[in-house]
Amino acid sequence: MKHTTGGNGINGRFDGMKATVLGLARQGTSLAKFLASRGARVTVSDVKGMGVLQEQLTELAGWPISFILGGHPKELLETDVLFVSAGVSPTIPIVREALRRGTKISSDTELFFELCPAPIIGITGSSGKTTTTTLVGEILRNSGQKTWVGGNIGWSLINYVDRIAPDDLVVMELSSFQLESLRRSPHIAVVLNITPNHLDRHQTMKSYTEAKSHIVRHQKVGDLTILGYDSEIARALAEQTRGSVRYFSLHTPLSQGAFVEDGNIVIRADNETHLVCAVSELQLLGDHNVENVLAACTISQVAGAPIESMRRTVTTFLGVEHRLEFVRERGGVKFVNDSIATSPERTIAALRSFNAPIILLAGGRDKNLPMDDMAKLVTEKVHKLLLFGEAAPLIEQAVQNTRSNGSGPAIHRFLTMEEAVAAATQIAQPGDVVLLSPACTSYDAFKDFAERGQRFKRIVLNLSS
Numbered sequence: 304m305k306h307t308t309g310g311n312g313i314n315g316r317f318d319g320m321k322a323t324v325l326g327l328a329r330q331g332t333s334l335a336k337f338l339a340s341r342g343a344r345v346t347v348s349d350v351k352g353m354g355v356l357q358e359q360l361t362e363l364a365g366w367p368i369s370f371i372l373g374g375h376p377k378e379l380l381e382t383d384v385l386f387v388s389a390g391v392s393p394t395i396p397i398v399r400e401a402l403r404r405g406t407k408i409s410s411d412t413e414l415f416f417e418l419c420p421a422p423i424i425g426i427t428g429s430s431g432k433t434t435t436t437t438l439v440g441e442i443l444r445n446s447g448q449k450t451w452v453g454g455n456i457g458w459s460l461i462n463y464v465d466r467i468a469p470d471d472l473v474v475m476e477l478s479s480f481q482l483e484s485l486r487r488s489p490h491i492a493v494v495l496n497i498t499p500n501h502l503d504r505h506q507t508m509k510s511y512t513e514a515k516s517h518i519v520r521h522q523k524v525g526d527l528t529i530l531g532y533d534s535e536i537a538r539a540l541a542e543q544t545r546g547s548v549r550y551f552s553l554h555t556p557l558s559q560g561a562f563v564e565d566g567n568i569v570i571r572a573d574n575e576t577h578l579v580c581a582v583s584e585l586q587l588l589g590d591h592n593v594e595n596v597l598a599a600c601t602i603s604q605v606a607g608a609p610i611e612s613m614r615r616t617v618t619t620f621l622g623v624e625h626r627l628e629f630v631r632e633r634g635g636v637k638f639v640n641d642s643i644a645t646s647p648e649r650t651i652a653a654l655r656s657f658n659a660p661i662i663l664l665a666g667g668r669d670k671n672l673p674m675d676d677m678a679k680l681v682t683e684k685v686h687k688l689l690l691f692g693e694a695a696p697l698i699e700q701a702v703q704n705t706r707s708n709g710s711g712p713a714i715h716r717f718l719t720m721e722e723a724v725a726a727a728t729q730i731a732q733p734g735d736v737v738l739l740s741p742a743c744t745s746y747d748a749f750k751d752f753a754e755r756g757q758r759f760k761r762i763v764l765n766l767s768s
Contacts, residue, residue, distance in 0.1 A: 318342035323379045325397065326388025327351070327359045333459035334386055334411040339366050346382070348375050380406050386414070389455075389480035408484070411461050412454070412477070416487040418464045421451075421471040424602060427482060427518050428495025428531070430649050431595045432456070434587075434623050435495060436476040438599035439606075441620065446603075446612035448472055455481060472606060483514040488521035491605060492546065495598055496534035498648045499672045512536055519544035529601050531594065532557065549605065551597040553590060561597040561604070568596060568617070570604050577610050584618045588627050589656030625756035627653060630763045635733025638763045641740035642756030646670060647677035650742040654684045659736045661685045663712075664723045666692035667743030667755075674701040677742060682711035687730060689723040690716045693747040719748065720755065724762050737763075 320343040324331050327349040339345045347363075348371040349356060356372065371379065375397035379385070384407045387398055401408055416423065426436045433456050440452035451467055453460035454475030460467075467473065475489065479500075497515055499508060519528050519540050526546035531537045533552050541548045549560040556562055561570045561579070568579040579600055582593055596617050603613055622628060630638040641653045650665065654677075663685045678701035681688060690698055695716045702711060717723045720739075727737045745755040 316341070320344065321381070321383045322346070322386060323348065323382040323384070324386045324388065325349075325375065325379075326391040327356050328388060328390050330390075330411045330459050331386075331388040332359050332362055333462055334388075334414070335363060335368055336366060337411075337461045337464075338386075339368050345369070346371060346379065348372070348379050350374055380404060383407065384409055386410055387484065389478060389483075393484055410481070410484065411459060412481045413485055413487060415461045415464060416485070416489070419460075419467060419473060420469045421467050421473050422491070423473045423475055423489035424491040424493065424606060425454075425475050425477045425489030425518050426493040426495070426598075426602070427477045427479070427515055428493075428537070429498040429500040429646070430652065431495045431591060431598070432476045432478070433643070434592065434595045434626055435493070435598045435602075436474055437623050438595065438616065438620060439602050440474045442599060442603040442608050442612050442616045443472055443474070443606060445616050446608040448606075448608070450474060477518060479511060479514040482517040485517045486521060488518055488526070490522075491527045491529065491602065492518045492522055492544070493529045493598065493602055494518060494531065494534075494537040494540055495594070496531045497536040498534070498646075500646045500648065500670070516540055516543055519546065522546040527605050529560070529598070529605070531598065532560075533594070549601055551594070551601045553594050553597065561600040563593065563597070568593070568600065570600055570610070570613075572604060579610060580614050580618050586619065586621050589652055591652040591656075592622075592627070625753060627656060628756070628760075630760050633728075633763075633766055633768065634731075636728075636731040636735050636737060638737045639739070640756045640759050640763075641738060642745070642752045642759060644740040644742055645744045645752055646672055647674050647742045648672075650740045651677050651680055653738060653740040654680050657684075657736050657738070659734055660732075662687045662689065662727050662731055662735055662737045664689050664691070664720065664727060664737070664739045664759075665698055665742050666690045666695045666720070666723075667741045667745050668692065668747040669694040669697055669743055674698060674742070675705070678702045678705045682706060685712040686735065687727075688712040688714045689726055690714065691718065691720045691723045692741075692743065694743045698742065720759065721762060724759060728766060 322338045322343045322345050324335050324347045335347050346369040352373045385401050443450040449471040451473045455478045456476040522544050528544040528546040528548045532550035551561045570577045600613050625642040628640040644650045682705050739759045745752050749755040
């Protein structure tokens with residue numbers, strides 16, 4: 304495969320460099336280690352204090368790294384490069400001042416793109432990123448290709464960059480936060496879909512879409528762009544790339560790419576149509592996961608994977624943790640963990656995946672996203688609605704606004720998710736699905752959606768038989 308990114312040498316490049324890293328989350332911690340291990344003089348700054356960051360500080364103990372915690376003073380700009388972590392908004396005063404002064408600004412993602420000697424497949428979208436990224440990684444590995452998977456999923460890849468060979472492939476999940484200031488694009492750029500998300504950070508759909516567009520905007524002639532045809536906003540990004548464009552679609556036959564035909568997943572390339580498998584053979588639930596499989600097959604095909612590797616992988620893939628994850632069945636009641644659903648769109652996809660009566664557990668912290676479409680579907684598909692956390696009143700009001708003639712579920716509010724789970728176990732009847740699909744972030748009560756999902760699973764698995 305042609306490679307158009309990275310390839311610069313690493314040895315000696317960072318000796319003596321003054322590097323400032325803003326944000327001490329997973330990516331900032333990995334980047335600080337990488338830079339310090341290569342001779343840079345590293346300072347890490349975070350608005351949080353020592354007590355909150357104890358886990359990260361323990362991980363970096365013994366490294367030659369300086370820390371400025373509890374704020375971002377302007378002295379941080381006495382640096383050669385300011386590395387801004389994805390979780391840090393580019394609109395905060397210290398970044399604005401860096402731009403005014405002309406300070407060089409980068410990120411761990413941009414540095415990885417610059418240094419990586421292998422072709423990069425970058426995958427973004429408002430939903431489905433992790434499942435698709437994981438699937439592509441598995442398909443390529445099953446085809447015998449040495450493949451590295453990371454980015455917004457799993458490991459930060461920066462500390463492995465000197466172990467990646469030119470003949471390897473890198474598959475990266477990329478969030479809007481990572482893309483927002485990125486000035487490079489991957490060789491294969493994928494946009495699954497674009498629907499309202501993270502408007503608490505980006506404020507408007509225009510700004511959010513602008514951030515996503517960076518994955519294709521800097522591509523070169525000879526690069527490849529893969530877009531979700533059924534997402535109008537994603538499809539329109541074809542106008543912003545110089546790469547060759549292919550699509551995938553749940554509803555429309557395509558001249559190039561993967562689509563559904565007569566209940567089968569097929570790929571059309573070079574005027575030939577190849578059968579991957581029947582949709583009924585997939586282990587994943589929901590049309591949104593069929594779309595993820597279509598995307599993964601399109602990506603894998605252009606990356607050189609044979610059809611047999613796709614078929615073997617997609618028909619045995621059971622999904623990713625916290626994404627419509629079956630936890631257990633108890634007394635004829637199925638418990639499903641969809642903690643990844645941090646937006647109404649994700650909860651809509653989850654609700655459409657079941658025909659059984661649903662007891663929905665939803666709530667958390669609002670992201671300033673429209674809830675009307677989700678609320679309408681809740682009134683149609685949910686038997687009981689159990690709400691918790693800060694956003695409980697907002698969701699309840701949205702559902703109440705869509706009711707007609709007393710239709711819709713009974714609604715109960717709780718202070719915590721634990722109380723909601725306890726109530727669900729009391730009212731559930733055989734044949735019901737107890738679905739955690741919060742439609743909100745977890746930050747009012749948990750570190751992240753994974754911690755929320757783990758707590759849900761622990762409670763459910765500890766229920767008596």
